[in-house]
Amino acid sequence: MSYFINRKEHLTFWEKLYLPEIFRGLSITAGHLLHSLFHIDDRMTIEYPDKKKELPPGYRAEHRLMLREDGQIRCTACMLCQTICPANCIEIIAEETEDKTVEKRPKLFTINELRCIFCGLCVEACPCDAIRMDTGKYENSSFNRKDLIYDIKKLASNHPDNAGKISSALY
Template sequence: MGVKVIERHGSSLKDRLYIPAIAGGMKTTFKKFVTNLKDTSNLETLQYPEVQPTDITERYRGVHRLTKWDDGSEKCVACYMCATACPAQCIFIDAEERTDGVSEKRPKEFKIDLLECVFCGYCVDACPCDAIRMDTGIFSFTGDKREDFVVDKKRLMSHEAYTKEESDND
């Protein structure tokens, strides 16, 4: 069995300095800058947050919400599947025994740190009882301190599903 030797690129001084690559990137940036400077009518500017983007697809993953049964109780059974599937490890659940007979347990605390979340949707895919969704349509959120971005069970239960009709009425 023969061994194939592959020559490494980038061993010359020119390649190690990265100057040609930097110059090529700057050339592209400068060309775009000059084009935009000559004709500013083609530039799209939103006065965000007063004007919200309209090009968000229906598949966009917004802020999380916890779904409820018809009686208003949460569907979550505190199985920890969402927290286990989360690559950012930003979901924190503390379970308690459930006394209403719907299931064995429920989350006493359910928190998601939105600053840590990468909005991948793995928590939604992992949930066996469709208790967590990312269909709120809330894609921008602000806060003054870090604690404002840690959403708790009460806030997650208060979010409603975003529908196309709601956006048309705005």
């Protein structure tokens, strides 16, 4: 089977001449250049990493696990996030818990941030709002691949909101 793109574009006489369009494009580029030179605050580029861009609301960054009031993680090891993850980067091992409010909890919960494609499906699938991607952290680079496989402790402490709340009994 062969595919082709049928573009029936109707060019004007000046567009068919080609060169006027080239100069029009260059004038737009020069206009942006001059605007950037004289309007520093309007520049699209920033002096990263000294300056950081403000992230839009809903930006999907590194994960964190949410905590309950008692400092334990909210996750009930239902496996929905692991099941839906298209990159297969979540690993959970469940265990029974003495807690009367939930039957199970994760004995092991890891997310391989290197493999993650930041699609956010795990967050959408979670019935307990136990996992979020609102840390604002996107500079996940390391000299060591193991450092980017986040375990429960790392995931629970990956947001300032959780500072000081994590139960000492958390694994």
